[in-house]
Amino acid sequence: MDQDKPRPARPKQTTRARILDAAERLLGQGDADFSMRELAEEAGVSFATPFNQFGSKAGIMLALSERRIDAMRERLARAVLPATAIERVLVAVDIATGVMLSAPAVNRAVMAAVSAPNDPPGNVAGRSGAWWAEALSAGAGLPEATRDLAIAALPLQMAFAFRGVLSFWTAGELSDAALTRQARAAVATLLLGFSGPDERAGLLKLIGAEGVRAAAEAAGLADR
Numbered sequence: 001m002d003q004d005k006p007r008p009a010r011p012k013q014t015t016r017a018r019i020l021d022a023a024e025r026l027l028g029q030g031d032a033d034f035s036m037r038e039l040a041e042e043a044g045v046s047f048a049t050p051f052n053q054f055g056s057k058a059g060i061m062l063a064l065s066e067r068r069i070d071a072m073r074e075r076l077a078r079a080v081l082p083a084t085a086i087e088r089v090l091v092a093v094d095i096a097t098g099v100m101l102s103a104p105a106v107n108r109a110v111m112a113a114v115s116a117p118n119d120p121p122g123n124v125a126g127r128s129g130a131w132w133a134e135a136l137s138a139g140a141g142l143p144e145a146t147r148d149l150a151i152a153a154l155p156l157q158m159a160f161a162f163r164g165v166l167s168f169w170t171a172g173e174l175s176d177a178a179l180t181r182q183a184r185a186a187v188a189t190l191l192l193g194f195s196g197p198d199e200r201a202g203l204l205k206l207i208g209a210e211g212v213r214a215a216a217e218a219a220g221l222a223d224r
Contacts (some may be wrong), residue, residue, distance in 0.1 A: 016053050019043045020067060023060050024106050032109040061113035062122040068107065069127045071099045076134060084141030085150075086191050086199050089158070092135030093187050096162065097180040100169075104176055111170040128159035143196050150194040161186040178214075185210035 013021075022043035026034040036057060040047045054060045075095045081088050100107045114124055133155035139147045165183045168174040174182060188203045195203055 015045060015049060016063070019045065019050050019053055019060065020063055023064060024103070027106040027109045028103060030105065032112070058113065058116075058118045061110055062118065062124070064106075064110045065114045065122065065124050066127060068099055068110065069124075069131050072096050072131055073134065075099065076131075084199070085136050085139045086141060086195060086203070088137060088140075089132070089135045089187060089191060090184055092132070093162070093184045094180060096131075097183050100166065101176055101179060108170045111166055115167065115170070125156065125159055125163075128163065129156040132156075132158040132162075141196070141199070142194055146194050154190060154194065157190055158187050161190055181210050182214065185214075 019039065022039055023034075026039065026042055031038075034042075036050050037047055039050055039057075039060070043050070050057075050060065054063060072092075072095055075098070076092060079091060079095065081091055114122060133151075136151060136154055136158075139151045142150050162183055165174065165179070165186050168182075169176075169179050185207050188206045192200065192203050192207070
C-alpha cells in the first residue's frame with residue numbers, strides 16, 4: 001500500500017542556507033545589530049562558520065540581497081508573462097516589489113546594509129541589471145529603430161531607478177502601499193523613451209496618475 005512506502009528524505013539544508021535563514025529570523029525580530037556570535041547561535045553553527053562562509057556580516061547582508069534577486073527570478077520564471085516587453089517589465093515590477101513586501105522589516109534592513117560602503121563591494125547592480133534584462137527579454141513590441149539600444153541600455157537603468165525607489169522606501173519616506181505604484185511609475189518613465197505610440201499613451205497615463213497621487217501624499221505629509 002502507498003502509505004507503507006517510506007517517504008523520501010527532505011534535502012539537507014546547506015550550512016550557508018542555515019546561516020542566511022538565521023540572519024533573516026534575527027532581522028525579522030528587529031535585531032539588525034545582531035552580532036556574529038548571536039547569528040552563529042541562532043544558526044546552530046560554530047562561531048567561526050559564518051566568517052568562513054561569508055567573510056563578514058556585510059557579506060551575509062549581500063548574500064541576503066542576492067537571495068531577493070534569486071526569488072524574483074524564480075517568480076518571473078513561473079509567471080505567465082504578456083507578449084510585449086513593456087507589459088513584461090511592468091509585471092516584473094510587481095514581482096520585484098512583491099518579494100520586497102513579503103517581509104518588509106527584513107528587507108528594509110537588508111537594503112540599508114547593502115547601501116552602505118562594503119569592502120569589497122558587492123555586485124548588486126550587475127545582478128539586478130541581469131534580472132531586468134530577463135524581464136525585457138528580446139524587446140518584443142518595442143520600435144525596431146531603437147530596440148537594440150533599449151535592450152542594451154534599459155536593464156541597468158531600470159536597476160538604478162528601482163534601487164532609487166527602494167532607497168526612499170527603506171528610509172520610510174515611501175509607504176508599503178506606495179512602493180509598487182511608484183516603482184511602476186519610475187520604470188514606466190524610462191520605458192517611455194523606447195515605446196511606440198500605442199504603448200506611449202498608457203505609460204503617460206500611469207506616470208501622470210502616480211505623479212498626482214505622490215504630490216497629494218507629499219502635501220498631506222507636509223501638513224502634519
